[in-house]
Amino acid sequence: MSNLKELLAQRAALDEQINQTKDRERSEAIAKVKTLMSEYGLSIADLSTRTPKPVKVSKVAAKYRNQATGETWSGRGLQPKWLKAAVAGGAKLTDFAV
Numbered sequence: 001m002s003n004l005k006e007l008l009a010q011r012a013a014l015d016e017q018i019n020q021t022k023d024r025e026r027s028e029a030i031a032k033v034k035t036l037m038s039e040y041g042l043s044i045a046d047l048s049t050r051t052p053k054p055v056k057v058s059k060v061a062a063k064y065r066n067q068a069t070g071e072t073w074s075g076r077g078l079q080p081k082w083l084k085a086a087v088a089g090g091a092k093l094t095d096f097a098v
Contacts, residue, residue, distance in 0.1 A: 066082050
């Protein structure tokens with residue numbers, strides 16, 4: 001059985017080996033990438049030319065309209081202030097239906 005000091009020393013040695021191997025493999029990978037870039041005439045700008053996917057924005061048709069101001073609400077989410085105030089003032093939600 002190993003004691004704690006020996007195990008900690010082994011772990012420290014393994015951590016050092018891991019770091020060295022990681023650095024070496026990273027350097028090799030960088031060298032490969034640089035070789036391929038020069039072979040094909042690529043630049044850093046060529047690597048970052050990704051075209052983002054277009055974001056689909058779906059608009060929902062308005063279900064309620066304020067005739068006085070033209071403001072609308074689709075019926076989704078929280079009621080807008082103008083509609084909430086009108087309903088609190090005694091108007092019906094159906095009065096604003098489009």
